[in-house]
Amino acid sequence: MKQDKFLTGILIGIGALVLLALGLFFMRKDTKEYVAVDSPSAAVFNYVLAVTNKDYKTAYSYLADKEHKPTYEQFRQSFFNGSVNADNVGVDVGEAEVDGQDALVNLTLVYSPSDPFSGGYSSTDRAQLIQQNGKWKLTYMPYNFWGYDWYQEPIKP
Amino acid sequence: MKTVRRLYFYAIAFISFEVVLWGVIGLIRSIVNPNLITDNAQALAQALSLILVGVPIFLVHWLWAQRTSAKEEEEKTAILRAVFLYGALFATLIPAVQNLLALINRTFLGAARISYERALLGGTQNWSDNLIAIILNLLLAYYFWNILRAEWPTLPDLENFKDIRRLYRYLWVLYGLIMIVFGAQQILRFILYIPTDVIGDIGRETFINATALLVIGAPIWHYAWRVVQDSLTDPAESGSVIRLVILYLLSLGGTITVLTAGGNLLYILLGRLFGESIPTADLIQKISGPLSVAIPFGALWGYYGNWLNLRFAFEENVPRRSGMKRIYFYILSAIGLTTAFIGANMLLSVVVDLLAKPSETMVGDAFSSQLAAALAVTVVGLPLWLMTWRSMQADALTDGDVGDHARRSIIRKAYLYLVLFAAVIGGMASAGGLIFTLINALLGGDKSDFVNSILNTLQTLVLFVVLLLYHFSALRKDGAARADALEAKQEQFSVLVFDNHGGRFGESVKAAFAKHAAKVPFKVITVSEAIPADLKVSAVIIPGSLAVNTPENVEVWMRSFNGSRLIVTDDAAGVFWVNDLGQAAQSVRALAEGQEVRPHSGARTSSVWTTVAYVFAALFALQLTFMLLMFGVSMVAGF
Numbered sequence: 007m008k009q010d011k012f013l014t015g016i017l018i019g020i021g022a023l024v025l026l027a028l029g030l031f032f033m034r035k036d037t038k039e040y041v042a043v044d045s046p047s048a049a050v051f052n053y054v055l056a057v058t059n060k061d062y063k064t065a066y067s068y069l070a071d072k073e074h075k076p077t078y079e080q081f082r083q084s085f086f087n088g089s090v091n092a093d094n095v096g097v098d099v100g101e102a103e104v105d106g107q108d109a110l111v112n113l114t115l116v117y118s119p120s121d122p123f124s125g126g127y128s129s130t131d132r133a134q135l136i137q138q139n140g141k142w143k144l145t146y147m148p149y150n151f152w153g154y155d156w157y158q159e160p161i162k163p
Numbered sequence: 164m165k166t167v168r169r170l171y172f173y174a175i176a177f178i179s180f181e182v183v184l185w186g187v188i189g190l191i192r193s194i195v196n197p198n199l200i201t202d203n204a205q206a207l208a209q210a211l212s213l214i215l216v217g218v219p220i221f222l223v224h225w226l227w228a229q230r231t232s233a234k235e236e237e238e239k240t241a242i243l244r245a246v247f248l249y250g251a252l253f254a255t256l257i258p259a260v261q262n263l264l265a266l267i268n269r270t271f272l273g274a275a276r277i278s279y280e281r282a283l284l285g286g287t288q289n290w291s292d293n294l295i296a297i298i299l300n301l302l303l304a305y306y307f308w309n310i311l312r313a314e315w316p317t318l319p320d321l322e323n324f325k326d327i328r329r330l331y332r333y334l335w336v337l338y339g340l341i342m343i344v345f346g347a348q349q350i351l352r353f354i355l356y357i358p359t360d361v362i363g364d365i366g367r368e369t370f371i372n373a374t375a376l377l378v379i380g381a382p383i384w385h386y387a388w389r390v391v392q393d394s395l396t397d398p399a400e401s402g403s404v405i406r407l408v409i410l411y412l413l414s415l416g417g418t419i420t421v422l423t424a425g426g427n428l429l430y431i432l433l434g435r436l437f438g439e440s441i442p443t444a445d446l447i448q449k450i451s452g453p454l455s456v457a458i459p460f461g462a463l464w465g466y467y468g469n470w471l472n473l474r475f476a477f478e479e480n481v482p483r484r485s486g487m488k489r490i491y492f493y494i495l496s497a498i499g500l501t502t503a504f505i506g507a508n509m510l511l512s513v514v515v516d517l518l519a520k521p522s523e524t525m526v527g528d529a530f531s532s533q534l535a536a537a538l539a540v541t542v543v544g545l546p547l548w549l550m551t552w553r554s555m556q557a558d559a560l561t562d563g564d565v566g567d568h569a570r571r572s573i574i575r576k577a578y579l580y581l582v583l584f585a586a587v588i589g590g591m592a593s594a595g596g597l598i599f600t601l602i603n604a605l606l607g608g609d610k611s612d613f614v615n616s617i618l619n620t621l622q623t624l625v626l627f628v629v630l631l632l633y634h635f636s637a638l639r640k641d642g643a644a645r646a647d648a649l650e651a652k653q654e655q656f657s658v659l660v661f662d663n664h665g666g667r668f669g670e671s672v673k674a675a676f677a678k679h680a681a682k683v684p685f686k687v688i689t690v691s692e693a694i695p696a697d698l699k700v701s702a703v704i705i706p707g708s709l710a711v712n713t714p715e716n717v718e719v720w721m722r723s724f725n726g727s728r729l730i731v732t733d734d735a736a737g738v739f740w741v742n743d744l745g746q747a748a749q750s751v752r753a754l755a756e757g758q759e760v761r762p763h764s765g766a767r768t769s770s771v772w773t774t775v776a777y778v779f780a781a782l783f784a785l786q787l788t789f790m791l792l793m794f795g796v797s798m799v800a801g802f
Contacts (some may be wrong), residue, residue, distance in 0.1 A: 012469065013388070016462055019380065023350045024374060031275075031370050034358050055364045094277035096363030116361050118281060120366065149398070 020058040040064075046102040046109035046135045051141040054097045057151055062084070069156075070136050071144035074155045084153040094118065095150045098128075115148060172224045172288050173247040179221035180303070181254065186213025188299050195291045240320045245327035248311050253331060255304035257338070257484070260379060262300075264342075268375035272368065281368035284376065329400065335387035340413075340463070342380025349373030355451030357444050368415040382645040401477055407487070410471040422498075422543050424457035425469060429538035437531035454505025461701040484566045489555065489569075493578045496551035500582065502544025504626060509537035512623040519615040560639060567649045570641040579638045586631035593624035650682045657683040659700040661717060663709045665689075668733065672704060694720045708735035 038055055041048045048066055055066035062082045069075060076084070084090040100112035111133040134146035146152060190210030228247075231238040236340070238244065265285025272282055279286045285293065318324055353370040395401040431449050432453040435441055471491070478484040513534050558569040569575065597620040604610050669687035674687060688694060690709065694716065703724060705717075710730050713721070721728070732740045739760050741747045750760045 009624055013385075015383065016466060017381065019462070020347055020350075023347065023354070024377060027350045027353050027370050027373070030354060031367065034367070051362070058492060059365050091280070092363070093280045096361040096365030098359065099363045114361075116363070116365050118365055136797060 007016045019098055043141065046098050046104065046111050046142045047134075049135060049144065050113070050147075051099045052100065053144055053147070054092075054151060057085075057092050068144050070145045071138060071155055072136075072145065074157045075152065081153070081156075084156075087130045090149075090151065090153050092150045097151075107137045107144060109137070111135065113148060115150065166243070167241045169241055171230050173243050174673060175684060176221055176224040176248060177251065177254075179217045180251065181220055182213050183217035184255070184299060184303060186210050188296050191295045191299075192292050195295065196289065201693070206593070214430060228375060228736050236319055237316075240318055240323055242323040242327065245324045245611065248307055248314070248325050248781040251307045251309070251335065252304055255300040255307065259300040260295045260305065260338075260383070262296040262297050264375055264379045266290060266293040266297075267378055268372060271371045271375055275367065275371055277364065277368050277371060281372075282370040300448060300500055325399065329394075329403055329405055330395075330703075332391050333405055334385060336391060337383025337409070338385055338546065339382075342376045343384050344459045344463060346373045346376030346380055349376070349464075350456045351455035351458055352451055355392060355447065355455060357447055392740060396670070401474075407474060410467055410474055411491065412473045413463060413467035415491070417460045417467065417494060419498065421457050421464055422502075422547060423484075424453040424460065425452040426502075426539045426543040428457065429542060430535050431580070431758070433517075433535035433538055434532055437533070437535055439531045459801070467698070482564075485558070485568060486572065486574070489572055489574045491536075492551045492555050493574050494607040496548055496555065497578060497581070499544050499546075499548030499551055502540055503548045504544070506537060506541030506544050509533070510541060512619055513537050515615060515618040515622060519618060556637065559637075564649060566644065570644055571649075579634055579641075582634045583631060583638070586627050586634065589630060590627035591619055593627055597619045597624060618623055653680065653682040656682065656683055656701045657699070659698065659703045660685055661690060661703065661705045661709055662687050662688045663690045663706060664733075668731075672731075690714050692716055700724075700726060702729060704729045706731055706733040708733050708738065711738060 010136070013153045027032050040052050040055060043052060045048050053065055053068040056062070062085065063078075066081050071082070085092075094117065096116040098114040098116060100108050100114060102111045113131045113133055114128050115131060131148040132146075133144060133148075135142045135144055137143075145157065187210070190207070193206040193210065207769060225538065228244070229237075229695055233239075234246060241635055261284065265282070265288055268282045269279050269285060269290075272279055287798075315321075315324065349369050350373040353366065353373065356366050356369070391400075391406075395450070400406070427633070428450055430444065431453070446548075447652070475484055479489060513530075530748075555575065556566060559575065560566065597617065600613070600616050604613055660669055660672045666687075669689075672685065672687065676683060685704075686698075703721070703726065705728070707730055709717070739750055741750055753760050
């Protein structure tokens with residue numbers, strides 16, 4: 007019966023791991039808050055957080071007022087119909103490079119690992135912002151957070 | 164002929180029932196799923212076409228199989244029937260389990276408010292898709308389960324069904340094991356994950372997916388393994404080849420994975436120790452991967468390694484038991500030796516770099532990374548090789564039966580000659596590289612990095628030479644082993660050979676003994692000769708024709724002989740040698756129909772290796788034919 011004990015031990019060990027992970031799962035719940043928008047990085051941070059929380063009104067408020075800006079309904083529909091999908095990616099907002107009224111913010115996009123032996127993968131990209139009325143507004147984000155047809159002239163038949 | 168017919172009927176039955184099953188599932192899904200936006204006419208037409216074509220074909224072939232199985236015992240107990248029934252059960256239960264896993268996975272993700280896209284599987288499905296597949300697959304599984312349950316008590320010969328059932332059970336064990344190991348690995352990965360400033364809750368789905376795997380995988384593995392273990396009271400189960408192969412695979416797989424992950428872990432830690440600049444959080448993140456792999460595979464290795472040892476102990480025949488252990492040890496020894504060799508080569512390469520270009524080598528993290536890798540590989544490989552090789556070498560150096568069997572073992576010979584082969588080829592390549600570099604430099608060729616290149620090639624050559632010399636000396640010691648206890652036993656075992664072919668049989672026996680049993684003394688007596696009264700032998704060899712038509716003097720002597728009798732098949736008019744009752748019945752049927760029965764004479768039967776060679780030759784011929792066909796097609800089609 008020594009082998010049964012080993013087997014029981016393995017199953018108990020797995021159960022213990024699951025309970026420990028469950029505790030950590032609830033302890034690590036993401037409670038990020040919006041930050042004061044006093045920098046281009048803060049504007050990007052708030053925009054990404056709003057999109058992640060599906061707070062589309064807040065997210066829309068960070069779009070720059072430029073020609074061919076999507077309406078709020080178009081903006082929202084892009085997320086509903088899946089053309090913009092931020093569900094499977096995380097964002098680490100980096101440093102900003104400011105040049106007068108323009109700014110570039112470095113972003114690291116983090117994707118979940120697809121196999122047990124890898125640690126996931128990440129890619130770098132940049133967000134583009136302009137300053138309007140003293141506030142930083144977005145003119146470009148990576149495709150997971152930006153519609154390809156936003157700020158594009160509509161195609162005439 | 165009947166086997167080919169049987170294969171046709173069961174293959175068609177299997178394919179057609181799968182076609183019908185998934186056609187019905189697709190049809191019901193398209194009706195029930197409110198979110199599915201498709202061309203309803205096309206979806207309906209597709210499903211109906213699969214059902215309308217598949218059902219009659221399945222019925223024709225399956226009902227034929229059932230009818231013939233009810234009438235003929237050969238059909239009832241056929242291995243193909245067992246394969247079909249257990250295969251159908253497997254092919255319906257696995258999709259049911261997979262859909263249940265998808266359902267549970269998505270339910271847990273929904274409860275945690277995580278996007279379904281992050282599901283391990285079935286992220287784009289919904290509950291009705293999964294339920295429909297589960298119900299319909301279980302229905303068919305229940306049907307085939309009932310067929311099997313009714314079949315077992317009526318089977319006159321259980322062997323085929325037992326073999327397939329054994330395979331079926333072990334497949335379930337492996338299936339559950341994969342889920343449980345993967346689930347445990349993902350849980351550990353999650354536990355070791357340190358939250359960062361990344362927005363998006365990336366990584367939380369790992370825990371959910373892992374839990375879903377464990378919820379499904381743990382009961383399956385536990386139940387399947389318990390069924391397998393409970394069946395071990397049957398010696399056919401405990402001594403089965405499948406069990407041995409599975410235990411080997413799991414133990415070796417566990418060992419190799421743990422050592423690989425351990426090596427990775429060591430590499431990361433040593434890199435940090437040698438000054439590689441990496442923040443603590445990133446370090447923990449890096450080691451979480453190999454650690455999360457090493458722990459579950461370590462448990463796998465420990466548990467199944469233990470059962471493998473018990474399997475070895477179950478083998479009563481000592482030489483066979485040692486042979487089984489030898490396979491395991493020599494495989495690990497080969498892996499350890501290769502790893503240790505590479506590690507030693509890498510270490511010497513670091514030393515050479517330090518000597519040849521110290522200022523370049525010591526810059527940045529590259530040196531610490533190189534040194535860490537070299538040490539990690541060596542620390543993993545060397546102990547593995549030492550532990551396994553020393554054990555085998557100790558056996559080979561023992562006097563007596565144990566040592567003789569160990570030295571003669573084909574596994575040991577194959578291992579030693581393989582190492583020698585690698586050492587010679589590697590040595591040739593290194594020596595060639597060394598001479599090339601020297602001559603190239605002498606002739607005014609590229610001299611950049613000359614010293615480094617020479618030293619590196621030289622150290623590789625030296626390593627190969629050391630490898631060659633050491634294993635060659637081991638081989639020589641095996642050959643020079645004196646006082647062969649087994650040969651001494653052979654010399655005391657005398658054999659008498661009766662010849663009724665005018666000396667030809669005796670000559671054949673002489674040639675065979677010279678090849679396979681040169682130390683065993685034997686005496687050939689023709690049937691017309693008188694048998695010496697004081698003749699003492701341990702075994703007698705007689706041709707088959709003599710066994711069925713024994714002269715009186717031989718018969719009298721044989722009645723008083725208490726040793727072993729070996730009967731060798733030979734050609735004799737009207738005498739046919741058959742292997743079993745089945746073959747006897749088939750031969751009688753052929754004779755009754757006036758056909759000629761080919762006598763199973765003393766002709767050579769092909770060895771297993773010949774069959775293996777034929778299979779590989781056939782595969783190669785097939786590949787070559789395909790390549791030529793494609794070449795021909797490309798010539799015609801012009802691409």
